[in-house]
Amino acid sequence: MSEPVTQSISTHLLVDAPWEAYRRPYVRDLAYVLACPNVLTQWLDFAPHQNTHAIAVHSANFWLRQFEKYQERLSELDTTNAYQALTRYLLKRPSPNRLGFHFEGLLSFWLEDGFARKLHPYETLASNVQLFSGKQTTGELDLILYNHAENLVEHWELAIKFFMGSAPFEPVNWVGINSNDNLQRKMTHMQTKQFRTVWVDTESHGQVKIDKRYGVIKGRFFLPKNIINFVYPSWLAPSFPMHEWCDKYDTSTLAMLDIRDLRAAHYIEWFTKREFYDGRPSALIHSENGILKTGLYFEGNRPIVIYPKQHDETDDKL
DSSP states (O other), X not given: OOOOEEEETTTSSOOOOGGGGOOSHHHHHHHHHHHSOOSBSSOOOSOTTSOOOOXXXXXXXHHHHHHHHHHHHHHHHHHSTTHHHHHXXXXXXXXXXXXXXXHHHHXXXXXXXXXXXXXXXXXXXXXXXXXXXXXXXXXXXXEEEEETTTTEEEEEEEEEEEEEEOTTOOGGGEEOXXXXXXXXXXXXXXXXXXXXXXXXXXXXXXXXXXXXXXXXXXXXXXXXXXXOEEEEOTTBOTTSOEEEEEETTOHHHHTTSOGGGEEEOOGGGGTSOOGGGTTOGGGSOOEETTEEOSEEEEETTEEEEEEOSSOOGGGGGO
16 A cells, blocks of 8 residues: 655646647547546445455556557647547537536547557447346446456446545545535445446347456545645545635635636536636626635636535535
């Protein structure tokens, strides 16, 4: 197990963001999905008495290698008409404007396109496999892959998460805009629901047995703005994108922000910033009784989340 890492507020914010080198928004998103490490250095078992299967995670080096091997193709997508293949692929998928589906679409494009170009060994056998209990749908498996390098059938379950952290920074303390969503709850659900499956029926490859399971959890985390030093727990990847959040009712900390430097983010910008939204009326700052609305903002190019430390039920609707 790796040792905890301590970093100051000036260094824990992501400096190396290779996705920012790309001009076209979907290419930048795709580069982000590849270059961003898994949030986890190891899987944490929150259901030790439920007889579940072992779950693995890909290392940060694994994802960096995938990004590097795909860079030439990313440049092609960013500078030629090949971009149309990416946009068509994403927009024909169900609910392409929802963040989770967008993440899944980007990763699925890389899997199919990269395998066809022999840039990785993962052949997609099935995706979005429905689970049933009798005639009732009980869940869905994201990706069933065949790893030709290791001759294994792998089940990858995906999650894109944008969580705000608070002390003591355990998985249960990283929560979403909807405070019922937290990292521990998500991992427990994946382990006790989707990852229990052993056999999968596929349309093109018949019934296959899962040999290995991977949790693929990416996104961004946000630390309290007034924190000075942050000790990374051993389970949290030190290179995971880390930014700041501020309590919407903390007037003294909010006073440190110049509201003129803030821009409300469009929903898709939880992935990467779109400069063409700068200056638009929809990006104007709105407040209620002088309190900024909960959500994502940009302070220049730096993401910052305004979030209620004391839960406000109205924010669950965002």
